[in-house]
Amino acid sequence: MSKFRRRLRQTLTIARRDFLATVFTPVFLLFLFAPVIMGSFGAIGGMGAASVAAGSADKERLVVIASDRDGIAILQADTKLRALFGEEARPPVVFVEQPTGDMLAQTRAALDSKGADVAAVMAGGLTLPHILHTPRGKRDARYLATLAEQAARAQRVGGDLSEPILIQAGRTTPSLGGRNASAFLAVFGIFFLTLFLSGQVVGTMAEERNNKVIEVLAAAVPLESVFLGKLLGMFGVAVLFVGFWGTIVSQIGALLPAGAAGGIANLAPAVGFGPFALLFVAYFTTAYLLLGSVFLGVGAQASTMREIQMLSLPITILQVAMFGLASAAASNPGSGIALLAEVFPLSSPFAMAGRAANSPALWPHVAALAWQFLWVAIFITVGARLFRRGVLQSGSARGAWTKLFSRSRTDLPQSH
Template sequence: MTRTRRMIRQTLTIARRDFVATVFTPIFLLFLFAPVLLGSFSTIGALAASNVGGTGDNSRMVAIVPAELAKPMTEADARLRGVFRRDETPPALTILAPARDPGRQARAAFAAKNYDASAVLYGPPDRPAILYAPRGPRSADYLAVLARETLADARLGAAKPTVVATRTAFDAKRPPRADRGGSGFLAVFGIFFLTLFLSGQVVGTMAEERNNKVIEVLAAAVPLEAVFLGKLLGMFGVAILFVAFWGTVVGNIGALMPPTMTAALGGLSPPVGGPMFALLFVSYFTMAYLLLGSVFLGIGAQASTPREIQMLSLPITILQMVMFGLASAAASRPGSWIAMVAEVFPLSSPFAMAGRAASLPGLWPHAAALAWQALWVAIFVGVGARLFRRGVLQSGSARLFWRRRNTVDTGVS
């Protein structure tokens, strides 16, 4: 058996050992259903926040107008609201008859007990005065447009021109630039979320085996490079199992989505084609996991206690957030200098190249990027194994400077 084949076999043995030791435990079920727990906590938090600050339904726009304008204003309000999406609809309109002093009445409307006034309109219909609260500038703009439409309806009546538009859906062959930018960000965020959730577990894989001295037995039997790469592949197998499980669940739920949402997602078609983009997304997720996992494995191998692992969690999370920010900036400006920096820098390259696949055509840059990222995986694994050998096992040609000790000459002259 050649040396390469022996190392591959040893690597796969370590990977299978770590995969089985992780998956066939009750704790893995808790990890597998962690998104359900996180989603439940998020839903509970959102419901609590909406209950605490849920005064939006009590918000009102108030119009103090004569009785002859009440009906035209109500009809114009109903017509204008048809162009708003449900989450952007202005507050409900309340119409009041003018009192002796409309200005004083308008100011008193902000102190009403049965509603919260965001803006109040009063005065002549052609020169209305509008008062608005700190959060009511948009309501004030809406009331100004509503006053114009109401006055036109009242004065012109049946003579007001009507427009009957013919609307035809058009399937553009090329998605708009804004859609391509949105697709790029979704690709970056998808890989970032998966790696943030999954790659962090690699940090603590060496601590337990360092404490029970198993790592010394493994290091004596197989090369440390095979140990590191095997552990990395084993944890990646766990990540693939996690993604496959939730991918199947989300895929079945996606079949129940409304046709409008499905059409909106279909409009985010990447320039490289749907099947090729899916293949590139999986490839870049693999490389992102291996790159970040190899770095985390090398850093975590230097920790010997759970406390040290916890101290490493913050810089690791900060590193992931920086890579996400850099790749997001690249996705919003494809082809720029910041996009080139993000695509070349090893740790951000998978994120940025996934965003590029969703925004720009061309396949040869992806082949070069995957080869470049694979090279850095090998470098990180080799460097991590060497640091562990010299710094922790204290073997090799040299020791790390912070682990060197001053020798004392005890010889007798």
């Protein structure tokens, strides 16, 4: 058996061992259904916030103090203009009141109404309307001013000026908005998956260091194979997780309403949906392996759960920083910051996934994937050597940085 085949067999043995040890445990079920728990809490909070917002929205209104003739013109203009707004952006309902005498007192009383949240009140006729509004009602006041203008025009000319004919036509090329949305979703999707899945790599060696299993493995298998095998084993767990939830989400997608399906259809990556899906999978793989190899090398220096927990914050900060850099690159394709994000190893998968949505060229992705796999090999090699020199030869459970600091103290000149 050749050296390469022997190394490959040893690596796959370690990967299978870690994969089975992780998957065939009751805790893995909690990990697998963690999105359900997170989604349940999010849904409960969202439903509560939505009910409060809906209750407040039902009590919002705009008041117009006008005669019967002007009131009818206002309501007709409101009916036409309100159809231009989306469900979430529509102004409050307009109510018309008859003048009672003192215009200022009636306007003030309408604004201070206790039975409803009145954002703006208009009085004084259509030609010179006076609009009183709350500090947050400037937008609603402008809407009432527009209603007065449209109603005055309708009364002046006696009806509509034209009857437009609307013709729908689709684009033949991906839109800028569709490309940008696809780029952001690609960056965010890889960031979310790696944030949720790659952090578990940090603690994979702590338990085996404490029970001395790692010393047995290191004596039988090269450390590079141990590191790569553990990384592939945890990546197999991540693939199982993504495959499980990807299957569920794909079935739920068929039940989406027509509006949501139309929104998804507007996403238009520049390389096309088929190549984009393949590149997304490839860049998720390289992002997981890159971040996982770094986390595995750093986490291998930790010997206790306290040290692993202390590493969680810098790891999260690093992932968020890579997401921010890649998001800036996706928003500014072809810029200097985009080039930096595409070349820097840890942000390269995120930025190149965004590039796939913005640019139709495919050859840069071949070079980028080769570049990223090269850095995976570098990180694994460096991590294994640090572990060999800083931990296995130390004779204790202290990390490499502890040994470094202790050496620094002994090198200081002693006072006599």
